[in-house]
Amino acid sequence: MKLAVVGATGEVGRTFLKVLEERNFPVDELYLFASEKSEGTELSFKGEKIRVRAINKEVSFKGIDIALFSAGSGISREFAPKFAKDGAVVVDNSSAWRLDPDVPLVVPEVNPEDIEKHKGIIANPNCSTIQMVVALKPIYDAVGIEAIVVATYQSVSGAGAKAIKELEEQTKAWCEGREMEIKNLPRRIAFNVIPQIDVFTENGYTKEEMKMLNETRKIMHDPEIKVSATTVRVPVFYGHSEAISVKLKNPLEPEEAKSILRKARGVVLVEDDYPVPIDVAGRDEVFVGRIRKDLVFEPGLSMWVVADNIRKGAATNAVQIAELLIKC
Ligand code: L14
Numbered sequence: 001m002k003l004a005v006v007g008a009t010g011e012v013g014r015t016f017l018k019v020l021e022e023r024n025f026p027v028d029e030l031y032l033f034a035s036e037k038s039e040g041t042e043l044s045f046k047g048e049k050i051r052v053r054a055i056n057k058e059v060s061f062k063g064i065d066i067a068l069f070s071a072g073s074g075i076s077r078e079f080a081p082k083f084a085k086d087g088a089v090v091v092d093n094s095s096a097w098r099l100d101p102d103v104p105l106v107v108p109e110v111n112p113e114d115i116e117k118h119k120g121i122i123a124n125p126n127c128s129t130i131q132m133v134v135a136l137k138p139i140y141d142a143v144g145i146e147a148i149v150v151a152t153y154q155s156v157s158g159a160g161a162k163a164i165k166e167l168e169e170q171t172k173a174w175c176e177g178r179e180m181e182i183k184n185l186p187r188r189i190a191f192n193v194i195p196q197i198d199v200f201t202e203n204g205y206t207k208e209e210m211k212m213l214n215e216t217r218k219i220m221h222d223p224e225i226k227v228s229a230t231t232v233r234v235p236v237f238y239g240h241s242e243a244i245s246v247k248l249k250n251p252l253e254p255e256e257a258k259s260i261l262r263k264a265r266g267v268v269l270v271e272d273d274y275p276v277p278i279d280v281a282g283r284d285e286v287f288v289g290r291i292r293k294d295l296v297f298e299p300g301l302s303m304w305v306v307a308d309n310i311r312k313g314a315a316t317n318a319v320q321i322a323e324l325l326i327k328c
Pocket of ligand 1: 095
């Protein structure tokens with residue numbers, strides 16, 4: 001198994017290496033790629049130091065079996081087809097290919113069968129979408145879901161290492177009475193919340209919010225399901241949280257929903273307490289709590305869903321896809 005990681009030095013890239021190691025993914029040779037400025041960085045994998053190479057037009061990708069990409073949409077658009085042409089299967093974490101009809105969009109707990117239709121590229125969904133569909137699919141299968149209203153509370157790690165640093169630096173500056181600098185996020189994030197992730201589209205929703213609608217429809221194979229999202233950045237380092245209300249097609253009591261989710265793959269039902277991001281960071285499952293009858297939708301349910309956005313929301317989901325690929 002010759003594996004490549006593209007975007008190896010990023011938040012998700014480094015976590016790919018950790019997750020591959022933890023899950024003992026069979027790797028004979030590992031190739032690490034990143035931008036020119038990271039060339040020469042050494043990253044360790046299974047006790048070995050591996051040198052990061054710059055990705056550019058001159059590199060040959062022949063012989064690679066699987067390539068895990070998390071280097072942004074531009075790099076994915078340019079290089080994923082090249083890897084695929086040279087015989088690799090690309091698992092891409094960017095938004096570049098997610099809605100392409102020739103590219104399966106896969107969450108292993110939800111639609112593993114879609115993998116088989118790949119033509120060299122498989123897309124990893126958006127982090128907020130992944131945790132939402134893992135929590136809702138078992139309920140969808142039991143009684144049907146007509147509509148979802150969701151507000152997200154997204155950590156800064158979703159916007160990369162630079163945004164993590166920005167929250168740290170602003171917090172330090174505030175404590176020391178210095179002026180806070182805004183660099184990568186649209187507003188100050190320390191001691192604040194920002195109701196904007198990604199750019200705005202014409203209908204007043206952001207791209208991130210539209211991804212939650214369009215990706216959910218594709219993953220669930222349900223072009224009718226309605227999703228209205230408000231995505232919000234909060235001053236949390238790791239872990240996205242979501243307040244979700246669903247309009248069901250058929251009645252389901254909260255107790256019945258709990259017994260379904262207790263058995264659901266990849267879900268941890270939190271019953272006497274509720275999940276919070278600092279407890280969930282570093283874990284691979286999706287944590288669900290506060291399941292209750294919704295007071296607007298009839299029949300409906302409301303719940304609170306938390307997951308590590310860098311792990312289940314990105315790296316772990318991609319490695320799970322790679323695991324399915326080698327089983328085929
Ligand atoms: O679509 O900034 O994969 O929290 C993942 C991170 C969108 C933005 C994606 C964030 C991105 C998101």
